[in-house]
């Protein structure tokens with residue numbers, strides 16, 4: 159297959175001949191400061207912020223800086239192919255859109271804009287349970303694009319079964335169960351502004367359309383929004399879940415299941431023992447356990463232990479093409495991207511998300527080739543050097 163994503167580089171240079179500049183920076187590491195100038199401090203702080211002192215947000219980036227690619231020369235890497243297979247599904251590149259809730263706080267087009275941008279590139283969007291837009295609406299915006307559903311596992315089995323039923327009916331093929339956010343962490347940036355997006359009312363945050371959810375309310379969410387919001391938050395807080403409860407999800411979901419938020423190798427082994435198809439090695443972008451291990455530092459041991467039994471995915475701190483390649487060389491099959499495209503969404507909706515995704519895809523493809531490889535699968539530990547200070 160001819161290299162395709164690198165075309166974005168040519169496109170940008172050609173537009174430059176007509177004095178047209180790219181819509182926003184092509185360097186995703188600078189998008190945070192751009193978004194700071196665009197968004198109110200509440201939503202910006204919510205997206206950019208982390209737990210506690212921010213130690214784990216920083217650690218995620220520092221871990222990437224400790225690994226360096228070691229490029230190889232005089233190997234024909236003119237034609238690159240980023241495609242890969244995850245959960246038995248062919249993907250055009252080893253990149254997925256991480257589940258991100260409440261997208262209406264950054265742009266009115268919210269999840270529908272993201273879904274259109276992802277679908278246009280054939281990348282799976284993982285729709286959050288905490289989305290601003292309904293499962294069915296986002297499915298419609300996805301068109302033929304691949305779609306996965308992320309579950310915040312409610313402590314009401316009826317609501318859980320209803321969400322899974324709707325996701326299945328709307329064509330979502332894989333289920334990502336997020337385990338690390340059964341309550342929100344201590345997040346000083348949000349606390350200092352008393353900012354919590356889903357306490358700000360119907361329409362801007364959580365959809366209340368679910369029939370099983372509505373059935374459990376005395377008054378409709380339209381009549382008593384406060385009550386509805388409190389019940390919704392309560393449903394996802396302080397759950398008393400254990401590994402044997404995965405059987406319930408199996409019963410109500412007939413596709414592959416991925417557990418998100420795995421950081422300990424023993425938890426990865428338990429997932430494999432339970433017959434789970436995939437895990438996401440993730441610390442939630444440093445938003446949950448302040449002081450937690452950098453996600454990239456947790457990856458190699460986990461990939462070594464279970465990489466041949468299930469698909470190991472990775473997120474937290476991926477910003478550049480080189481980062482994508484480093485995570486793959488350390489054992490990930492694919493990576494999830496979080497904040498960078500959210501900043502693109504804030505800038506210009508669907509077009510902004512598309513620009514950020516195309517930038518990272520182009521960077522990934524060019525850097526792969528320049529490092530001397532044709533496919534992500536060719537990357538092994540010998541493609542990297544660890545820098546010790």
Ligand SMILES: Cc1cc2nc3c(=O)[nH]c(=O)nc-3n(C[C@H](O)[C@H](O)[C@H](O)COP(=O)(O)O)c2cc1C
Pocket residue numbers: 204205206256257258259260286287288308336418440441442443444473474475476494495496497498
């Ligand atoms: C604003 C925001 C909202 C998020 N919402 C969810 C969510 O609803 N479900 C979930 O599993 N993860 C959620 N995450 C975590 C992401 O899926 C992902 O793990 C994280 O953003 C990856 O780190 P990165 O932003 O450094 O790429 C959210 C992250 C952000 C920044």
Ligand SMILES: O=C(O)C(=O)c1ccccc1
Pocket residue numbers: 258259260288339356442445
């Ligand atoms: O903020 C988050 O990290 C997150 O996962 C979340 C949780 C609930 C609602 C929206 C997002």
